Amino acid sequence: MDFMINSCFRVVLSDKKHGIAREGVYRVLLDDVRQNLTCAALILPESVSDHIKKTGRPCKPVSQLKRPPKKPLAPFVGKLFWFDRDQLLAMHEAGQLVPFSLQRRTIVKDKIAPSAADILHAARIEQMRPFLDIKHLQESIVVHHGIGGLVRETMARSSISKSLVYKLWSQLLRHGLDESSLYPNFDRCGAPGVFRPCDPPSGTETPRKKAGRRSLKERLARMHGEKVEPLQPGMTAKWTALILAADKKIPLPKPPWRERHRQIISSGFAGRAAEVDGKFNIIPPALGQYPSISQVKWLLTKELQRLERLIERTTKRHFNSQLRGLKSRMWAGKAGPNHLWAIDSTIGDVFLRSSINRAWIIGRPVLYIVVDVWSTAIVGFYVCLTGPSWSTASVALFNATSGPDIFQKIYDYTPMGSLFPYPTLCYQLLCDRGEYLSKCHALTSLKLDYDVSFTPPYRGDLKGLVEVTNRIAKDEQYLFIPGAIDYRRKELELRKSHPDESVLTLQEYVAFLFEVFTNYNFNADRRNKLDTDMIGAGVFPSPAGIWRWGYDVGLAYRREVHSDQLIEQLLPRSTARVRRDGVRFAGCEYSHPALDELNWTATARNLGGWDIDAYHHPASMGSLWTQIPGHQGLSEFRITSEARATAEHSLDEWNDAIAIAALNKRENDHHRLDFSLRTAERIREIVESGKRMTREAIEKSTGSRPNFTEARIMEVAAGNGPDASEKAVGEQLRDEAMQAHEDRLAEFLRTLNQDGE
Numbered sequence: 001m002d003f004m005i006n007s008c009f010r011v012v013l014s015d016k017k018h019g020i021a022r023e024g025v026y027r028v029l030l031d032d033v034r035q036n037l038t039c040a041a042l043i044l045p046e047s048v049s050d051h052i053k054k055t056g057r058p059c060k061p062v063s064q065l066k067r068p069p070k071k072p073l074a075p076f077v078g079k080l081f082w083f084d085r086d087q088l089l090a091m092h093e094a095g096q097l098v099p100f101s102l103q104r105r106t107i108v109k110d111k112i113a114p115s116a117a118d119i120l121h122a123a124r125i126e127q128m129r130p131f132l133d134i135k136h137l138q139e140s141i142v143v144h145h146g147i148g149g150l151v152r153e154t155m156a157r158s159s160i161s162k163s164l165v166y167k168l169w170s171q172l173l174r175h176g177l178d179e180s181s182l183y184p185n186f187d188r189c190g191a192p193g194v195f196r197p198c199d200p201p202s203g204t205e206t207p208r209k210k211a212g213r214r215s216l217k218e219r220l221a222r223m224h225g226e227k228v229e230p231l232q233p234g235m236t237a238k239w240t241a242l243i244l245a246a247d248k249k250i251p252l253p254k255p256p257w258r259e260r261h262r263q264i265i266s267s268g269f270a271g272r273a274a275e276v277d278g279k280f281n282i283i284p285p286a287l288g289q290y291p292s293i294s295q296v297k298w299l300l301t302k303e304l305q306r307l308e309r310l311i312e313r314t315t316k317r318h319f320n321s322q323l324r325g326l327k328s329r330m331w332a333g334k335a336g337p338n339h340l341w342a343i344d345s346t347i348g349d350v351f352l353r354s355s356i357n358r359a360w361i362i363g364r365p366v367l368y369i370v371v372d373v374w375s376t377a378i379v380g381f382y383v384c385l386t387g388p389s390w391s392t393a394s395v396a397l398f399n400a401t402s403g404p405d406i407f408q409k410i411y412d413y414t415p416m417g418s419l420f421p422y423p424t425l426c427y428q429l430l431c432d433r434g435e436y437l438s439k440c441h442a443l444t445s446l447k448l449d450y451d452v453s454f455t456p457p458y459r460g461d462l463k464g465l466v467e468v469t470n471r472i473a474k475d476e477q478y479l480f481i482p483g484a485i486d487y488r489r490k491e492l493e494l495r496k497s498h499p500d501e502s503v504l505t506l507q508e509y510v511a512f513l514f515e516v517f518t519n520y521n522f523n524a525d526r527r528n529k530l531d532t533d534m535i536g537a538g539v540f541p542s543p544a545g546i547w548r549w550g551y552d553v554g555l556a557y558r559r560e561v562h563s564d565q566l567i568e569q570l571l572p573r574s575t576a577r578v579r580r581d582g583v584r585f586a587g588c589e590y591s592h593p594a595l596d597e598l599n600w601t602a603t604a605r606n607l608g609g610w611d612i613d614a615y616h617h618p619a620s621m622g623s624l625w626t627q628i629p630g631h632q633g634l635s636e637f638r639i640t641s642e643a644r645a646t647a648e649h650s651l652d653e654w655n656d657a658i659a660i661a662a663l664n665k666r667e668n669d670h671h672r673l674d675f676s677l678r679t680a681e682r683i684r685e686i687v688e689s690g691k692r693m694t695r696e697a698i699e700k701s702t703g704s705r706p707n708f709t710e711a712r713i714m715e716v717a718a719g720n721g722p723d724a725s726e727k728a729v730g731e732q733l734r735d736e737a738m739q740a741h742e743d744r745l746a747e748f749l750r751t752l753n754q755d756g757e
Helices: 085-093 116-127 134-144 148-158 162-175 216-223 237-248 257-268 293-301 306-312 316-323 390-401 404-411 439-448 485-494 506-523 532-536 543-552 563-570 600-607 651-663 665-700 708-719 726-756
Strands: 008-011 024-032 037-045 080-084 097-100 272-276 279-283 340-347 361-363 366-372 378-384 428-431 451-454 573-579 582-585 588-591 610-616 623-627 634-639
Touching: 008 085, 024 134, 037 085, 037 162, 080 085, 085 097, 116 148, 116 162, 134 148, 148 162, 237 257, 237 293, 257 293, 340 390, 361 651, 366 390, 378 390, 378 506, 390 439, 390 563, 404 506, 439 451, 439 563, 506 543, 563 634, 573 600, 582 610, 582 623, 651 665
Parallel strands: 340 428, 428 451
Antiparallel strands: 008 024, 008 097, 024 037, 037 080, 272 279, 340 366, 366 378, 573 582, 573 610, 582 588, 588 634, 610 623, 623 634
């Protein structure tokens, strides 16, 4: 056994023969191997009789005291004992002496604001500086054969009493010869944090006075020799129970203290009400019958740390997402590029115009962003007007994996490639819980063979790389409803925004975002992600540079997925109709070069049309993919030039236009009916006028009347002018009748010939 300074040993069985008569725990202060001496101090005796007993009159019984007795102070320790070192070793071998270890105290300091205990601790360290110097302590023990000389030196140096020196010396021996042992035990002294209710006296007990500083009125009265009873009583056990019960009813996050105090008083201390105009109004309690705001605040925070008070004033989700401590980086443990993608949706901070009519405002778009976690590169995105849901998130994955050719065909925009090699389907996808719980997503992940992980609801901070700073809560987002132009205008007015300043359509906004994301992939500063291998290889510190380096060194995950499989699993599935004039989807006609060879239109014209399964990209009405008999894979149908929509229109915009037309149908029918009624009225007036004038002419007519032919000749001659004669008109009419008769006869003969054939 090694008797090091500041170590402890325990004497299990005393050896009176060799001068070791007391059992207990000793702390080693000096171990002289040359003189074979060990000096130790008894810090924990086995029997209480070893302590010096107090003298004087005996204490009263507890039942006769006005208040419970105080906890007695710990007795002084520190008496030195000199032992024969060999004898201690012999006792250790015999099992009479064993090593002993005292568990140190855990001291929690407030690093922001030092407490009274911290200030007192610093003062004690300066006062006991001679005792903390181990060499100086050992020299004093050897010279004075004790600590008397060191005590006198400390008293003269720090101007403190002898009792305080021995008190601090005892504390050093109990807890160890270092600075932390001098920390005051305020947490165990019974002063702060101990509840002392000021309940009304029962029997002969003296009522406890209210703790704390007196009010200004009481202090002024005391200065003039008067005594004024406090208006505000102290905290009682009943008040404590009422406050705690009322505070539990207040949900998190807790309101400000003044409002919180008002709710507690209204709930727990307002016990009366008065009826006014048939309603019961609560009567506030009188002064002194309810706790003050400072008393309520002390009771509810006396056992809470500063961080716990912060947690109490906010929601659990907000604390976890915005205020919690950061534990690790998102890309920790990821092997390389294309291993893990994160996808998230947000509401774009912009208002878009309709490509059908730029005077229409279609609202704020929903933006999906797909990010590679390892390289922090944006691998794909999708802009739509509805969502978020898996049906729209899957289109974002399709845009990320489809390749630049399909992107150009759908959006009619030639992008500049930013990532090389082009992204393929990832190994693992990190998404929101809503997409994860979708049955369609579960089937898609099984068929495309990629793993899926998700974050808890409303915990976007766990995938903060893909989070957008202007994110709006999904429960409060403004949904796109086709045809609701007036309602969108009212919504914009309520938001106090400036929609008239918007100039971009959906297609133009996509082109704008592509340029922004391309600039991000090339120029975002990622110097903090470069390790020694990347620096040695001369990697440009950007997401695109890190992406390319990961592929060059073989860290990337890459696999080929056929485009037909991506279309079938990621694009929305719908129904198209084969008609006699072609294939129709959403009221628009589509064509394919092989359509004439299949004779679909002829079959539909003679035998009736039928439905076929088709896949479409919601961002453009230009393409439709379906299966054609005799053709491998999916075939692409393109929208015809005679269709009502064009390729630059999205499906949502086209539905918006159809809905607007449907909304105006009632008004259009009303206008048609109104015009028809007015026309019918005018016709009736014309007919009635003709009847009246004819009747009057017949009544006035005398003599013989011409027949129909003569009357017609006279009418035509009058219409041809004053130079026309009735004879010439009659001959012309006969020639026209003869020609018409001959034409009818020739047509009849031709019909007979065709029937004969």
